Structures are given as structure tokens and as C-alpha cells.
Amino acid sequence: MPTPKVAPDSSRRSETARRAILAAAFDLVGEMGYAKLSIEGIAAAAGVGKQTIYRWWPSKGALLFDAFLALTTDGGQGGALPDTGDLAADLKLVLRATVDELHDPRYDLPMRALHTEIVHDPALAADYATRLDGPMRELKKERLRAAQRAGQLAEDVDLDVAVDLIFGPLLNRWLQRTGPLTHAYADQVVDTALGGLRPREA
């Protein structure tokens, strides 16, 4: 069978289809939730054939993950954390912005879907760790290293544990709905993580 000639704009058309599929996946999971999301439905909404999707993604979890990745790469958030020299103020700014984002109804269902798929799918979790959580975690650690150099963070703190203590509680409270997700809570998490639970000498 002869290889078909590749038209000059073929890769551009592929890219257009890819973006349409990712946008459709993100929109649909927000409307109907992950359980009811189907490759058929995404294909119909994106105006492509089912086979096109199966050729590029092994599962709807993997497709949804790429939809998120496209969002963060295109949309901002990709840069370094703010560094005004005041670690507590900078962290509160970031966590308050996270609170606002988690309250945005456009993100709520898609982000819940992504997080629960990771829980059940080790391959997707590995992909998430490598491509999304890992790079974002590195940006957070970069800010914490600067704080260590400035004497605002203890030298002997494990930076992964520090990231878990600062950034984990918001995600947990949001996912498990264990309490109200507010700016006040974000501030308390930062102050408590920095100061510690043990009494400090006056």
C-alpha cells in the first residue's frame, strides 16, 4: 500500500483537531462528570471520528490529562512563584489564588475528575507526576530554596515535606469537603506551617 502524500497543511490540521478534542473533553467532563464522559461524545463534540481519538490517546483518563496540561501551558500559571522577599505574604497570595480557582465552577468537575482518575490509575498518576505535578513542585521548591538563602526557612527542612504541608491542605479540604475553603483558611495554613505547632519562645 503506498504511503499517502502528506499535504503541506496536514500537521496544522492535526493540531486543530487535537485542540478541538482537548477543548471538547474539558467542556464535557465539566458538564456531565467523568463517569458519563465517552470517547464517542468527545468525538461528536469535536467534529472528528472516534478513531482519530483512539489513535492519539490510550484512554479517556489520558485524554483528560492532556486537556489539563494544554490549559496550564496555554493559560498561564506556568511561571515561577512570586518572590517579594516576604515568604509568608507570597505563599498567602498563591494559596488565596488557588482557593479562588477551586471555587470556579468551570474547573470544579474537571479537576475532581482528574484527581480521582489518578487515585485509581497508577499509569496516569505516573504521567501526572512527571508532566504536571513534578514541574509545578519544582517551581514551589525553587521559591522555598530562595527563602532558605534569605534565612526565612530552616536549612534542614525537607523541601518535599514543606511543599506537602503548605500546598496539600487546600487540595484535601476541597476534595474531601472537610470544611469551608476560604482565604482565611489559606492564611492559617501558611502561618501554621511556617510557625509550627509547638510553642515558640517569646
Next chain:
Amino acid sequence: MPTPKVAPDSSRRSETARRAILAAAFDLVGEMGYAKLSIEGIAAAAGVGKQTIYRWWPSKGALLFDAFLALTTDGGQGGALPDTGDLAADLKLVLRATVDELHDPRYDLPMRALHTEIVHDPALAADYATRLDGPMRELKKERLRAAQRAGQLAEDVDLDVAVDLIFGPLLNRWLQRTGPLTHAYADQVVDTALGGLRPREA
């Protein structure tokens, strides 16, 4: 229509059926995961009719939740946290035991299923908060209050935030698979939460 006479052992038979259903739900979700779990399958495994299950539980999420509750009420774990007078040592003991439990293959799938159902089902999350997380959280706060009285925990710390910082990271790391879940990590979380991220004066 006449009300049927209730036989003397009718409530005992109900209780036997209820336990069989809860055990079957727990076993099956561990074997096949939540998505494939069906009321039909649970009914068959428990030797009861589907209608018996629907009469007692509105959804498979609610049923699974009760299966967990039966486990914790029957099985232990229900009591207060250890109090040897050494807060750090007691917390490490509890977190290390949690690490061991999370590595137990019998619990892995059922607990992942419960946690992801909560993420998608606000009614189940409310039930979880009232009946399981709430009472367990109260036991944790009781231990922290004792530490405050003993001068080992700052007076002005919000105890809910403290519980989130101490007990959240293990759950997160396990659910999101962001790193190895070890006794060493449990110890680090306790030491870092108690000591805080900021440098302490020597």
C-alpha cells in the same frame, strides 16, 4: 393489607443479612474496583435479593460507606489516640500505623473507592464528615488539647488546621501517589509540622 406478623428472630435475620451485604460490598470493591461494583453482584455474593439492598441503601456509595463504618466500629481503631506524654512520639506511632494500613492490599482498593466517591458525591461527603471523619477528627483534637495543656502545642493554634497538617500529607501522598509512603516520611511530617518551616532560634 394486613401488616405481617414479625417473627421473634426477624430482626436478628435482618442483622445477619445486613452484615453479609456489608462484607460482600467490601470484598467485591477490593476485587473489582468501584466502577464495576454492582448492586446485583453484591446481592448475589451476600445471598439476598436486590430489593433488600435497595430498601436499606440509596446508592452503592452509601452502602460502601456503611461497609467501612462497620469495619472501623467492629474492628478497633475506634479509641482515643495514645498519650504517653510525648506528643511527637505518639503522633509518629499513629502515622506509622496508618502507613502500614495504607499498604495493606485488603484496604487499598476499597479505601481508594470510598475517597473518590466522596470527591464526586457531596451527600456522601456530608455523611462521611458526620459519621466517620468528624468523630475521628474529634479524637485527634482531644489528643492535641492534652498537648496544649502540657505546654507541647501552642495555645493559639487552630486545632482543625493542626489536624490537617499532621494527618493530611499521608493521605495525599497515598491517594495521589506523589512519593514513597514510608515510616521515615511519617516521622518527617510530624517533626516538620511540630517544629515549623521557619528557622528556630538556637
